Amino acid sequence: MKPQNAITPTREEDFPEWYQQVIRVADLAENSEVRGCMVIKPWGYALWENMQAILDRMFKDTGHQNVYFPLFIPLSHLQKEAEHVEGFAKECAVVTHHRLELQDGKLVPASPLNEPLVVRPTSETIIGATVAKWVKSYRDLPILLNQWANVVRWEMRPRLFLRTAEFLWQEGHTAHETETEAIEETERMLHIYETFARDYLALPVLSGEKTASERFPGALRTYCIETLVQDRKAIQAGTSHFLGQNFAHASGIQFQSRSGQLEYAWTTSWGVSTRLIGTLIMMHSDDDGFVLPPRVAPAHVVIIPITTKEETRATVLSQAESICAKLREQSFHGQPLRVELDTRDLGGGVKNWEWIKKGVPIRLELGPRDLESGSVALSRRDHSPKDKQFIPVGQAIAEVPDLLADIQKNLLIRATQFRDAHTHSIDSQEAFYQFFTPKNSNKPEIHGGFALSHWNGSLAIEEKLKADLKVTIRCIPRGISAEPGKCIFTGEPSIQRVVFAKSY
DSSP states (O other): OOOTTSOSSOTTTOHHHHHHHHHHHTTOEEEOSSTTOEEEOHHHHHHHHHHHHHHHHHHHHTTOEEOOOOSEEEHHHHHTSHHHHHHHGGGOEEEEEEEEEEETTEEEEEEEEEEEEEEOSOOHHHHHHHHHHHOOBGGGOOEEEEEEEEEEOOOSSOBTTTBOSEEEEEEEEEEESSHHHHHHHHHHHHHHHHHHHHHTTOOOOEEEEOOGGGSOTTOSEEEEEEEEOTTSOEEEEEEEEEEETHHHHHHTOEEEOTTSOEEEOEEEEEEEETHHHHHHHHHHOBTTBOOOOGGGOSOSEEEEEOOOSHHHHHHHHHHHHHHHHHHHTSEETTEEOOEEEOOOSSOHHHHHHHHHHHTOSEEEEEOHHHHHHTEEEEEETTSOTTOOEEEEHHHHHHHHHHHHHHHHHHHHHHHHHHHHHTEEEOOSHHHHHHHTOGGGOSOGGGOSSEEEEEOOOOHHHHHHHHHHHOEEEEEEESSSOOOOEEOTTTOOEESSEEEEEEBO
């Protein structure tokens, strides 16, 4: 039987609360004293560091360099790009004073700033102003920059990792000589996000272009990757924006062209955030806690010595340390194995369940009886906690890298099967409404998920579906046959099916 402190409620009983409980028992993060902000705890931050390191290498391999720009953005910078500032206006935090004074025993703001400063919601405007100083000639292009930073978007309904007032992310910003180069950059970075999600996070994603109403403010085109999580809602896991010359005009990014003419640069921006951690939880985890894809796990293996008897404690710990050292000499996916050795003076069952909840891919338990037989108990996090293999120590050490690869593969297969099982072509408005309305569905087992349906491009239809069903168009997909048809809402011609879903 599972202990009482396993995940309660289950996913089926209350998915939103289950999600919060996974974060709690996996010790990933907690709410801070500042409303809407979170404290990312060591286990959660180690996961983010691993994700960051992989992406950082992928960015640098494609010629990008890391930079850092100020947290504060003068209001005048945002005002230069009308559509951009309108898109973020309701989410901005603004600094208006630069000093505190003690009045009647209370600290109050004093000394108003000459110009208010916006706490960075995104950096297009301030980076654009700086790049304008750097660029004089076509020879100065392209400029390929990336920034690892925090941003603030005032969130009224916070949820750890998914929506918080402050969150961590990377934001890429590039400037190019030609439109073609900028479009190629936008698509290149989308492909990097697809590759990272699939190969490292075991997330199958759909990629495509956002509709005009869902574009990044100020962009000409926005591309995204979308994944479907276990409550059959979509999460936007990353975006890449072709900004055209809009921000170059606003910031004055001009260069002398090859023909000697003064031209405006073509720019892009792209980003992913700590929202990816929330996506991992919602996609892979179960009613026992977090489930980590091995390629990003803070620890690949945890060794759990069972030391209930004092007379055997030293011997068990010595053998556990020997196994730990040998495992650390092994590698997985080009990296040394990350191994935890849990020597705490706690019962084996308690320690085992803690590591199950934290999602470590492989657990090795070792007790006095195992010493006598020369074996260990090996468990995989993608299998039931009851599934254990008692195998020789040497065999266990040798097989760990292959088992990690198999776990990584298995998580992607499971997630892909889930997505495909809940992706349906829907060809009538009635069936569409039933699909997104559980009580009206005569087939609840296929209710909710990705709906592929024809749409005539009408903004009015988008707004109506948001109001009626809280359903949005997630993307105009790539890689799916673009056969023409008729809009299921109006009967008008449609170029191709688009992806609808409820979302976070």
